[in-house]
Amino acid sequence: MQGYGYENQNTAYGYGMAPHGNGNELALQRQSPAGAPKPLDQLPRLARDTTAENPWPVSVLSQKYHDAVERWPASWVEGQIVEINMRRSTSGFITLRDNEQDISMSVMGYSRFVAMAREFRQGERVVIHGKPNVWPKQTRLSFVADDIRRVGAGDLKAQIDELRKKLKGEGLFDAENKIPLPEFPKCIGLICAPQARAEGDVITNVNLRWPAVDFVIEHVHVQGAQCPPEVVQAIRKLDDDPRVDVIIVARGGGSFEDLIGFSDEAVVRATAACRKPIVSAVGHEDDWTLIDLAADLRASTPTDAAKKVVPDVHEQWQLVTNAWQRMNLRMESMVSNEQRLIEGYANRPSLTHPHTMLDPYQRTVDDAVLRMRQGLIRIVDDASMTVEKLHASLTALSPQATLNRGYAVVQTANGRVLDDPVDVRQGDQLTITLREGALLANAIGPADNAPDTD
Incomplete structure (x- = not known):
């Protein structure tokens, strides 16, 4: 940075150098609260004038970088979006990758730029206009953008999209091929990076929700050239393991390029061919890979995968308790109804006074007897009169007379x-x-x- 002087004469810094011993050793001492900060005119004006005895403080060097970069002209830059965050309306961030080489840079913008960049997605090729800027507090170089334009779909995104269309045409993403997750798995196969946070998130949340679960863990590379073959091998190994009920492929968030291994054709085909249900938990909610389409269930994060794979023991206990209460209420209701029914039967006159059951029949019999008696009397009377008449006739005609x-x-x-x-x-x-x-x-x-x- 030689050749760039610091021209702000109103700024002073509270650090100074004092000789110690014979001058060969120096000691850096802070100014006392009562001492005045070292004025700017006592600091070297140019970088070539600094020495071990009279250096620039970090703040001075950072500010000089800022002032130097501030004089750089604005420019247009072309690249591919590998990461984008435009959630806030006041500021947004983009990671822009070179189209040919593995070189990236940070791009930030404010309200107007955020409004323009909201429609852009990972993998797209763009040209961005802006100026370089150094943030003095952390001496961090960034590119402050004020305009963004679409050049065309990025090569990686175009390749992945073509692969997606091809595999979709083969039916690898069809809903009827999805395997339902077991309701109460006994063993979970976990594919993740060694000592990764995703592994801890899955295991911790599973144990909190459903402690009676075992794990079979396969550690693999989750980015780079080794990622696809190792993930394929791990999927096949867990698929053949009779202990495993469900498989989780987990990886934390990352750039579009970091997650590209999970869009590999071999990984997608191995996922679709797996006989056991697979849950993909790759990246964050906004990230996407082709394994998400082939998996039987997609989780937004490894923590979300743990919540979807196992039930919550407290919720299950509550369900059991509620079912038990409903069953008791139903049984009590049934018993109460039966008791009321029995009491109704017991209080009926037919049981308290059984003879009342015979009263209608008794009245029928009495009426029949009365009618029979009356009928017999009439018959006898008629017969008697006939006999008397015959007797009188007989008597009149009898020789005895x-x-x-x-x-x-x-x-x-x-x-x-x-x-x-x-x-x-x-x-x-x-x-x-x-x-x-x-x-x-x-x-x-x-x-x-x-x-x-x-």
């Missing part, structure tokens, strides 16, 4: 009624029936002096 008036019936020995004396010979035995009994007599002959009946 004639006998009662003093007449007699004479019968021969063979029982024939004798009505002519000539039919009797002398000596014939005759039976004479009177009103009261009968007599036996022998005929001695006809009576000559018999009275004339005429």
